[in-house]
Amino acid sequence: MLFVLFQAGKDRYALPATRVVEVTPMVSIRPLPLAPHGVAGVFTYRGRSVPAIDMSKLLLNTPATELLSTRIIVTEWRARDGRRMLVGLVAEHATELLRVDAPEASRTAAAVADSPFLGSVVMDAKGPVQLLLESQILPEPVRTLLAENTMP
Amino acid sequence: MKRDDSALNSGDVAGETGSVPLPGGAEAGVNACWKATGVFGDGSCPELRRVVHCRNCPVFAEAGASFLDRPLPRDYRKEWTDHFSRSREPETPGNVSAVVFRILQEWFALPTAALLEIAELRTIHSLPHRRSGVVLGVANVRGELLVCVSLVHAFDMRSQPPDDARHAHHRLLVASWNGDRFGFPVHDVAGTERFQMQDVRPPPAGQARPEQPFTKGLVRWQRWSVSLLDPDLLFPALNERLM
Numbered sequence: 001m002l003f004v005l006f007q008a009g010k011d012r013y014a015l016p017a018t019r020v021v022e023v024t025p026m027v028s029i030r031p032l033p034l035a036p037h038g039v040a041g042v043f044t045y046r047g048r049s050v051p052a053i054d055m056s057k058l059l060l061n062t063p064a065t066e067l068l069s070t071r072i073i074v075t076e077w078r079a080r081d082g083r084r085m086l087v088g089l090v091a092e093h094a095t096e097l098l099r100v101d102a103p104e105a106s107r108t109a110a111a112v113a114d115s116p117f118l119g120s121v122v123m124d125a126k127g128p129v130q131l132l133l134e135s136q137i138l139p140e141p142v143r144t145l146l147a148e149n150t151m152p
Numbered sequence: 153m154k155r156d157d158s159a160l161n162s163g164d165v166a167g168e169t170g171s172v173p174l175p176g177g178a179e180a181g182v183n184a185c186w187k188a189t190g191v192f193g194d195g196s197c198p199e200l201r202r203v204v205h206c207r208n209c210p211v212f213a214e215a216g217a218s219f220l221d222r223p224l225p226r227d228y229r230k231e232w233t234d235h236f237s238r239s240r241e242p243e244t245p246g247n248v249s250a251v252v253f254r255i256l257q258e259w260f261a262l263p264t265a266a267l268l269e270i271a272e273l274r275t276i277h278s279l280p281h282r283r284s285g286v287v288l289g290v291a292n293v294r295g296e297l298l299v300c301v302s303l304v305h306a307f308d309m310r311s312q313p314p315d316d317a318r319h320a321h322h323r324l325l326v327a328s329w330n331g332d333r334f335g336f337p338v339h340d341v342a343g344t345e346r347f348q349m350q351d352v353r354p355p356p357a358g359q360a361r362p363e364q365p366f367t368k369g370l371v372r373w374q375r376w377s378v379s380l381l382d383p384d385l386l387f388p389a390l391n392e393r394l395m
Contacts, residue, residue, distance in 0.1 A: 044237035
């Protein structure tokens with residue numbers, strides 16, 4: 001399984017590559033008033049208005065530093081009604097991929113409904129990488145916001 | 153995606169002091185050990201015994217990745233915001249992406265579906281009993297032996313004057329079609345272009361070109377007339393010459 005890696009502070013995280021639509025450089029994000037914690041605002045992606053979540057804010061409560069290595073990982077999710085939603089994840093050091101063989105990941109696996117090993121930690125040459133669960137990226141308040149704001 | 157070249161344009165990327173000039177004059181403390189004790193220096197680094205070349209060493213990789221850990225250049229954000237906000241143009245069906253290259257004074261295009269890579273031209277070792285003709289010999293590409301073929305021969309261009317342009321542009325086109333792999337030394341590679349199949353025309357009557365049996369036709373590109381090669385016709389013919 002292939003993952004896109006990024007960092008929040010010094011911690012390394014991984015996102016399944018199957019969720020990734022595109023990785024863009026830092027573009028301008030328009031703030032949304034009264035947005036839930038972690039939501040940086042919205043940006044225009046290929047003609048659509050897409051919400052942006054600041055992963056450093058969400059995971060560490062500090063906004064992401066805007067370096068060239070900070071990118072927006074545009075990801076795709078399913079709303080409860082089955083609609084396809086796009087969400088941009090503002091992520092620091094989004095510059096690498098990681099390939100994890102299923103048997104290796106399941107050694108530290110916690111069984112999760114939609115995937116056998118998401119939510120666990122894998123080790124690579126540089127240290128531990130936390131594989132993110134959908135519920136960690138899209139907590140309930142964010143999901144509600146997306147459902148309200150997503151264009152069909 | 154466009155590369156950010158501002159560091160390259162402002163002079164030597166990792167200068168003799170080992171520090172990296174950033175736009176605006178600030179410097180990042182990158183220890184360019186590859187220039188001091190590595191393969192680009194005196195070769196005294198103990199890690200070389202393990203990794204053989206600096207490019208295999210994680211320190212080198214980390215230093216490379218750290219180039220991205222600097223602030224966004226001026227206008228960078230605005231440019232990219234404009235770029236990504238636009239809807240992606242749908243691909244028009246019936247077009248073909250091809251790599252445009254030159255052999256002597258003629259331009260050709262090979263569909264990218266047949267292209268594996270554009271490599272540096274390297275020594276082609278001639279095969280015994282085969283010192284002339286279409287087959288040039290074999291070359292080492294990524295550790296494998298690749299049969300190299302002369303398109304100058306295949307397209308009957310031997311009577312044309314030799315290429316005296318800078319050798320720096322010469323490349324080896326590594327191509328594959330239906331399991332047949334060949335290397336084609338070429339004199340220049342212009343890049344990949346998209347052509348509409350409806351723009352591909354047969355050559356004007358009376359001006360048959362020698363490579364015609366292997367092409368889909370001619371297409372206009374910049375001020376040149378480019379022969380769009382047809383891998384289904386070219387590769388089997390080259391295979392026969394190998395026998």
